[in-house]
Amino acid sequence: MPAALPLDLPALLAARERIRDAILRTVQWQNDPLSEELGVPLRLKLENLQRTGSFKLRGATHKIGRLLAGDNPPTGVVAASAGNHAQGVARAAAQCGLRAVVVMPVNAPLTKIQSCRKLGADVRLVGETLEVATDEALKLAKAEGLSFLHPYDDWDVIAGQASCGLEMLEDAPDMTVAIVPLGGGGLISGIALALKLQNPAIRVIGVQTETVAPWRTYLRDGALEEVPPGAHTIADGIKVKRPGKLTRQVIARYVDEIVTVDDNAIAEAIVTLLERTRTIGEGAGVVGLAALMQKKIALCPDDRAVVVVSGGNVDMTLVGRSIDYGLASSGRLMCVAVTISDAPGQLLAVLKTVADLSMNVRHVEHRRGELHVPVGMTEVILQMETRDFEHQDELRAHFAQQGLRVRNLLAG
Secondary structure (H helix, E strand, O other): OOOOOOOOHHHHHHHHHHHOOOOOOOOEEEOHHHHHHHOOOEEEEEHHHOHHHEOHHHHHHHHHHHHHOOOOOOOEEEEEOOOHHHHHHHHHHHHHOOEEEEEEOOOOOHHHHHHHHHOOOEEEEOOOOHHHHHHHHHHHHHHHOOEEOOOOOOHHHHHHHHHHHHHHHHHOOOOOEEEEEOOOOHHHHHHHHHHHOOOOOOEEEEEEEOOOOOOOOHHHHOOOOOOOOOOOOOOHHHOOOOOOHHHHHHHHHHOOEEEEEOHHHHHHHHHHHHHHHOOOOOOHHHHHHHHHHOOOOOOOOOOOEEEEEOEOOOOHHHHHHHHHHHHHHOOOEEEEEEEEEOOOOHHHHHHHHHHHOOOEEEEEEEEOOOOOOOOOEEEEEEEEEOOOHHHHHHHHHHHHHOOOEEEEOOOO
């Protein structure tokens, strides 16, 4: 019989009351187009609309409030984060007049770095991974007498994140499945507690990225997978290699399934969320939607699913690239190199073929003198907007009928 956890339902309800005035009760939107596409009623819990653009504000606010209510309130706090926890800590500390130091990897998204500074935090950029930043934050805590705020492995933080789960069930009392991004485990632990303590029949499913997936086999084998050095994902917010010990206790007991998605699927989900809701979700925030779109989660028609969109703090310099990436991986963006005779009218003929298929040309580049192009020929680079992969196949078939050599420059 596993030992009792220190958080029960009254504790979670009390935590929500403590932070009620500092956070937003975010919208939980039933999206009909997505529901029709996926075959089940689907609601999106839009934590990307939370103050600071992420659920992290919930846990940080609760933790700082508990510290200040203790016998030895801190004079300052320090945290390590790729961005969202840092912003939550910065805002929560500023609301209380506390000094906040946040240590971020040097490759943290610029928008998150700037947001922390605007909130008054002392930002230190150290190392290339969250693990190195965490080690530095712990050193600073000891050297400068600051209270270290762990992003997920803390019962007060987990209790704060549970407020999201309480709202989910109140707004969707008929829900049968909760789909939650999974990094260190703080959010899914809080949500799982909030849901399972009220309705144990609700399935709670965590979603990681394919390349950074320490939890992948945990529920089956009881062990965490080692993440390869240099593993990269566009979902930087859940790029966590050291999952929590406390969160493992909750996940082992209350999480039913863990799945993974690749960056292609994540990019497609960013585009889908933008089109369907007119809101931006960062890579880590949309992994749950990506898992549904990739059919990684088995749902039946009677299910009522809630997907948590956990954050929207995406670097604006990456938005365009992410959208193009998502469009390409879903068959809506095509880039090819076509070899044609270097004679008048040949380029016009190629463009007429594209126009006849109702494709929109985004970019044309005419290359002469390339070593891989035969003398007397030229290469044309075409980037086009297409409906789907079948639409792209139509164009390739037309070019083949015309005897033109085509190279694909985008995967698809």
